[in-house]
Amino acid sequence: MNSNKPFGYRQRDQKLERILRGEDLETWYVNDINNRKQINDYSCRFLPEKLYPGLDNQLAITSYTEEAKILAEFMTMNSGLGNRSPIKGYKQHKLCQVCQKAGQNNRINEIHLLFECVSLKPAHIKYGTQAYKQKNAGTDSQSIYKKYWSDYKDENDLNERIKSADTIRNIYLDLVKRIHNRN
Ligand SMILES: [Zn+2]
Numbered sequence: 001m002n003s004n005k006p007f008g009y010r011q012r013d014q015k016l017e018r019i020l021r022g023e024d025l026e027t028w029y030v031n032d033i034n035n036r037k038q039i040n041d042y043s044c045r046f047l048p049e050k051l052y053p054g055l056d057n058q059l060a061i062t063s064y065t066e067e068a069k070i071l072a073e074f075m076t077m078n079s080g081l082g083n084r085s086p087i088k089g090y091k092q093h094k095l096c097q098v099c100q101k102a103g104q105n106n107r108i109n110e111i112h113l114l115f116e117c118v119s120l121k122p123a124h125i126k127y128g129t130q131a132y133k134q135k136n137a138g139t140d141s142q143s144i145y146k147k148y149w150s151d152y153k154d155e156n157d158l159n160e161r162i163k164s165a166d167t168i169r170n171i172y173l174d175l176v177k178r179i180h181n182r183n
Contacts, residue, residue, distance in 0.1 A: 067162045074110055074165050075149055080173075083108045087173065090180060097176045111145045113172055114165055123171045127164035 073079040086092040096108040098119040106112055113120065114129045124130035129148070136144050152158040 067159055070162050070166050071149070071158070074162075077110050079110055079113075079165075079169055081108050081110065081113060081169070082176065087176060090176065093176070097179050098172065101179050110165075111141050114148070114168055115141045115144055117172075119175075120168060120172060123168045127167055128160075129164060129168065 070079075078084060080087065082090060082093040082097075094107060096104075096106045096112055096117055096119075099106045099108075099117060102119055104118075106116070115124070115133050117124075121130065124133070132148060133141075133144055136147065139147070148161060152161060
């Protein structure tokens with residue numbers, strides 16, 4: 001152990017070691033994430049299954065960039081829409097706030113945000129999720145959502161999708177703020 005390491009680093013290393021229980025990251029992923037996927041852990045259902053350590057074909061973006069962070073948020077259904085924990089400064093909202101404003105009760109989640117919300121349709125048209133949905137007409141929204149994050153042509157294509165999802169999310173969050181400041 002290098003005792004010159006800053007304290008914060010050492011603590012973080014120790015925490016990581018505890019989580020990994022002595023396994024390397026890939027072995028942990030195979031054992032833990034696959035396991036959680038099998039018991040239908042909601043937050044893991046869009047993470048790719050890794051069949052064995054070293055198989056790296058499915059984790060498209062492994063670098064730590066803003067895009068990778070956003071992708072991880074959307075793939076774990078944790079993009080800060082206020083349904084799983086409150087948007088900072090607001091109450092927790094299980095229902096889509098823009099739909100509710102229009103008199104409709106729909107649950108808010110990432111699938112509703114990108115593909116279902118009628119109130120956000122102009123954004124869906126502008127940022128391409130409407131066209132993507134039309135291309136997959138007849139498929140349910142959950143499958144479309146899963147496909148959206150997996151059938152991209154290359155990294156540029158994926159980055160475009162990440163940017164679109166991020167923009168639509170920000171439009172929603174701005175609308176939530178406006179709705180609640182007016183009340
Ligand atoms: Zn909605």
